[in-house]
Amino acid sequence: MDKILVSACLMGAKVRYDGRDNLLEHPALQRWKAQGRLLMVCPESLGGLPTPRPPAETQSRFPILVTTREGDDVTPEFLAGAEATLKLAKQHSVCCALMKSRSPSCGNTQIYDGSFSGTLTEAPGVAADELIRNGIPVFNEHQLEELIRFVEAQTEAA
Numbered sequence: 001m002d003k004i005l006v007s008a009c010l011m012g013a014k015v016r017y018d019g020r021d022n023l024l025e026h027p028a029l030q031r032w033k034a035q036g037r038l039l040m041v042c043p044e045s046l047g048g049l050p051t052p053r054p055p056a057e058t059q060s061r062f063p064i065l066v067t068t069r070e071g072d073d074v075t076p077e078f079l080a081g082a083e084a085t086l087k088l089a090k091q092h093s094v095c096c097a098l099m100k101s102r103s104p105s106c107g108n109t110q111i112y113d114g115s116f117s118g119t120l121t122e123a124p125g126v127a128a129d130e131l132i133r134n135g136i137p138v139f140n141e142h143q144l145e146e147l148i149r150f151v152e153a154q155t156e157a158a
């Protein structure tokens with residue numbers, strides 16, 4: 001059975017910028033975990049950022065620039081985390097990913113716009129973008145039913 005990459009904070013790892021988690025409790029996640037199908041990844045930790053860490057937002061996508069509110073450039077860490085996430089995804093042949101919405105790394109459809117004012121914009125986070133551009137479908141925690149249907153279809157086809 002194919003593995004599913006999942007944002008570590010959704011599984012209860014306290015790796016968020018503020019040292020907290022985003023625990024998502026759902027029977028499907030427990031089942032996949034028991035089956036050894038989950039590959040838990042925190043791109044920002046993989047990129048070398050500490051926990052806790054200052055919140056960061058994408059200022060520009062082309063070229064990519066991610067900074068903290070204080071203006072510190074954390075683009076290299078975000079890019080390294082995205083690359084490491086893709087490498088792991090390929091090594092484990094994941095079929096898809098479940099990633100935390102609105103995160104500057106893990107968000108799949110929306111991120112904050114760089115103004116640190118809580119304003120959202122339609123764009124993926126750095127690591128989610130890397131996966132999507134490499135053909136790995138990324139779902140967020142509000143699309144869990146969609147992900148379950150996708151995984152079931154993959155399993156039936158195998």
Ligand code: SF4
Pocket residue numbers: 007008009010015016017041042043044045100103105106
């Ligand atoms: Fe969670 Fe992703 Fe942020 Fe890590 S980078 S804390 S996995 S949302």
